[in-house]
Amino acid sequence: MSEFPNLVPALPELFMAGSALVLLLVGVFAKKDLTAGLSALAVFVMIVACALVPAAGAGHAVTFSGLFVVDGFTVFTKLMVLVAAAFALAMSVNWLRKERAERFEYPVLVLLATVGMMMMISANNMISLYLGLELQSLSLYVLAAFQRDNAKASEAGLKYFVLGSLASGMLLYGASLVYGFAGSIGFDDLAHAFAHGAPIGVVVGVVFILTAMAFKISAVPFHMWTPDVYEGAPTPVTSFFAVAPKVAAFSLLVRLLIGPFGELVQQWQQVVIFVSIASMLIGSFAAINQKNIKRLMAYSSIGHVGYALMGLAAGDEAGIRGVLIYLSIYLFMNVGTFAVILSMRHKGRAMENINDLAGLSKTHPAMALWMMVFMFSMAGVPPLAGFWGKFYVFMAAIDKGLITLAIIGVLTSVVGAFYYLRIIKIMYFDETVEVLDRGVGAGLGVIMALNALLILAFSFVPMPLISTAGAAAAALFRG
Amino acid sequence: MIQALVFYLFAAIAVAGGVMVISARNPVHAVLFLILTFFNAAGLFLLNGAEFLAMVLVVVYVGAVAVLFLFVVMLLDINYLKLREGFLQYLPTGGLIGLILLVELVMVYGGWKLSPEAPLSAVTRIPAASAMSNTDALGRLIYTHYIYLFQASGLILLVAMIGAILLTLRKREGVRKQSIYRQNSRTKASSVEIRKVQSGGGI
Numbered sequence: 046m047s048e049f050p051n052l053v054p055a056l057p058e059l060f061m062a063g064s065a066l067v068l069l070l071v072g073v074f075a076k077k078d079l080t081a082g083l084s085a086l087a088v089f090v091m092i093v094a095c096a097l098v099p100a101a102g103a104g105h106a107v108t109f110s111g112l113f114v115v116d117g118f119t120v121f122t123k124l125m126v127l128v129a130a131a132f133a134l135a136m137s138v139n140w141l142r143k144e145r146a147e148r149f150e151y152p153v154l155v156l157l158a159t160v161g162m163m164m165m166i167s168a169n170n171m172i173s174l175y176l177g178l179e180l181q182s183l184s185l186y187v188l189a190a191f192q193r194d195n196a197k198a199s200e201a202g203l204k205y206f207v208l209g210s211l212a213s214g215m216l217l218y219g220a221s222l223v224y225g226f227a228g229s230i231g232f233d234d235l236a237h238a239f240a241h242g243a244p245i246g247v248v249v250g251v252v253f254i255l256t257a258m259a260f261k262i263s264a265v266p267f268h269m270w271t272p273d274v275y276e277g278a279p280t281p282v283t284s285f286f287a288v289a290p291k292v293a294a295f296s297l298l299v300r301l302l303i304g305p306f307g308e309l310v311q312q313w314q315q316v317v318i319f320v321s322i323a324s325m326l327i328g329s330f331a332a333i334n335q336k337n338i339k340r341l342m343a344y345s346s347i348g349h350v351g352y353a354l355m356g357l358a359a360g361d362e363a364g365i366r367g368v369l370i371y372l373s374i375y376l377f378m379n380v381g382t383f384a385v386i387l388s389m390r391h392k393g394r395a396m397e398n399i400n401d402l403a404g405l406s407k408t409h410p411a412m413a414l415w416m417m418v419f420m421f422s423m424a425g426v427p428p429l430a431g432f433w434g435k436f437y438v439f440m441a442a443i444d445k446g447l448i449t450l451a452i453i454g455v456l457t458s459v460v461g462a463f464y465y466l467r468i469i470k471i472m473y474f475d476e477t478v479e480v481l482d483r484g485v486g487a488g489l490g491v492i493m494a495l496n497a498l499l500i501l502a503f504s505f506v507p508m509p510l511i512s513t514a515g516a517a518a519a520a521l522f523r524g
Numbered sequence: 525m526i527q528a529l530v531f532y533l534f535a536a537i538a539v540a541g542g543v544m545v546i547s548a549r550n551p552v553h554a555v556l557f558l559i560l561t562f563f564n565a566a567g568l569f570l571l572n573g574a575e576f577l578a579m580v581l582v583v584v585y586v587g588a589v590a591v592l593f594l595f596v597v598m599l600l601d602i603n604y605l606k607l608r609e610g611f612l613q614y615l616p617t618g619g620l621i622g623l624i625l626l627v628e629l630v631m632v633y634g635g636w637k638l639s640p641e642a643p644l645s646a647v648t649r650i651p652a653a654s655a656m657s658n659t660d661a662l663g664r665l666i667y668t669h670y671i672y673l674f675q676a677s678g679l680i681l682l683v684a685m686i687g688a689i690l691l692t693l694r695k696r697e698g699v700r701k702q703s704i705y706r707q708n709s710r711t712k713a714s715s716v717e718i719r720k721v722q723s724g725g726g727i
Contacts, residue, residue: 050671050672055672062679066682069686109671109672110669110670110672112670112672112673113672148690150686150689150690153686154683154686154687154690157679157682157683157686160679161679164676172670172673173672173673173676176673176676176677176680177676179680180676180679180680180683183680183683183684183687184683184687186687187683187686187687187690187691190691191690193690193691202691222632225636226636226637226638226639226642227639227641227642228638228639228641228642229641229642234641237641238639238641238642239639241639241640244635244636244637245632245635246632246633246635246636249632
């Protein structure tokens with residue numbers, strides 16, 4: 046009980062937390078504003094952490110008295126979170142300078158939020174789950190309200206905070222019911238306790254926990270906050286919100302449902318199926334009428350969560366592999382699209398309406414081309430990567446006999462294709478109204494091109510991603 | 525016997541104090557009743573042999589938290605009576621929802637079962653009372669067994685602090701700050717200028 050805990054599995058988290066503290070100190074004591082430099086350093090820290098994660102997560106290891114777990118699955122999702130966070134932070138620097146919103150706390154908070162996400166992914170106990178979740182959420186609340194003189198951003202931050210606290214409360218209530226049954230909150234103990242069935246009270250607790258997690262991944266019917274927060278928050282913060290926290294919360298949800306609640310599959314499967322169908326429907330139909338591109342991306346992300354949940358509803362190794370493939374493709378599509386949104390400026394002012402993209406193909410042919418790749422991929426047009434993502438979750442659902450779910454998925458993706466194709470139509474066939482600025486940032490162009498090329502690479506050489514995701518899913522089921 | 529009597533004494537005062545906290549009209553009185561409740565709760569801890577928790581409750585909650593409350597109540601001029609206006613208006617809806625929740629809870633707990641392994645996993649963490657003092661036991665739990673959670677909570681508090689400063693601290697322009705170092709390092713040469721004034725000429 047008193048020996049020193051094995052720190053190696055938690056090495057990336059320790060490194061990042063320590064670096065965040067150092068960056069904070071440097072920022073506080075520096076005489077002039079160092080936001081750009083600190084952001085670059087924070088991106089570098091994340092890249093180093095990317096190298097540490099596979100080294101720390103080799104095999105299956107549990108440390109800190111069973112509170113912290115690493116295996117192939119955590120390595121895969123942690124890498125996704127780190128890549129998403131690094132991209133989001135790299136895209137922010139330029140924007141912050143243009144909006145004169147440079148505060149050195151920004152990279153520190155992004156770094157700490159990322160640490161929280163990695164702690165969520167590695168949680169092996171309800172308390173470590175909760176603390177990781179809170180570290181992440183608290184940083185995100187502050188980031189949403191980061192532009193404190195902007196009424197919309199403050200509203201977004203407050204709304205996110207109030208609803209997020211409600212979700213945390215539900216999580217704790219559910220966890221207390223589960224604890225009341227099992228007498229333990231370690232995931233391994235819970236899996237044992239549920240092996241002999243569970244009374245109705247525990248199922249209520251599990252539903253409460255599912256509710257909280259559905260809030261965090263913004264699945265219907267707990268999605269109400271998403272469009273407002275996405276619209277109100279500063280755009281680089283939205284680009285961060287749209288990917289990294291979702292991947293982390295999804296990874297946590299998968300671990301919870303497959304690990305400790307794996308025996309209760311009968312009970313949670315119907316909840317996940319319902320949430321998946323509702324998310325796909327709302328995500329596709331509510332997005333049709335949106336004028337603001339950030340709101341559109343919010344509904345689009347709700348829809349994508351619905352598709353990914355389909356793989357989880359299947360509940361087997363193929364389904365989880367589908368979820369991982371879907372999320373990693375979603376990551377690159379979203380980062381690329383947000384790079385486009387961040388470079389939409391007219392006379393130095395940030396533009397957010399879909400119609401501002403009109404005639405983009407004539408004024409910015411390269412940007413329009415990359416955006417077209419992202420939109421076709423999001424719509425799931427073969428042979429682009431988005432199609433493969435949908436293909437694997439649909440296959441997993443059909444193999445498990447969830448035919449209705451898969452049919453609804455195909456139909457809603459047709460509806461969703463409408464608004465993705467509308468953006469392409471606006472870019473290529475509408476007359477230019479206002480010419481967007483040129484040279485908003487060479488970095489953004491590079492990020493766009495990189496993500497589009499990665500998507501094209503996945504489209505034509507999908508095997509490396511599929512086999513890696515398959516190995517990660519297998520690690521979850523072995524552990 | 526005497527222990528039971530003391531328990532009922534402490535418990536009754538704690539409950540009565542708690543009721544007074546929410547029903548007192550004067551917020552300062554409410555905070556004072558809160559302190560009374562804390563003291564009695566500390567007494568209950570002592571009865572259970574948790575002397576460390578009892579002392580921490582008095583030192584931290586009474587010494588710091590309640591006094592902080594008192595300051596806040598006194599510094600902020602909040603009209604609590606006005607806040608409570610409209611309370612009766614929401615009572616029917618709130619009462620109905622509360623009733624439904626209560627019925628649901630009763631139904632859930634009516635069918636409650638413990639996992640066969642629950643008693644086993646619940647007691648493994650608790651060392652025998654004779655083996656070590658409870659300060660020792662708590663220290664082992666917090667700083668050794670749950671060190672990860674302890675540090676994670678620290679990070680969360682750090683984020684809360686950064687957030688509070690980021691969202692509220694504003695640099696004001698034109699504030700005249702006293703710099704004692706600069707005051708003390710003034711010399712006659714830097715602050716007094718002697719000019720020759722011609723009689724009748726002015727400066």
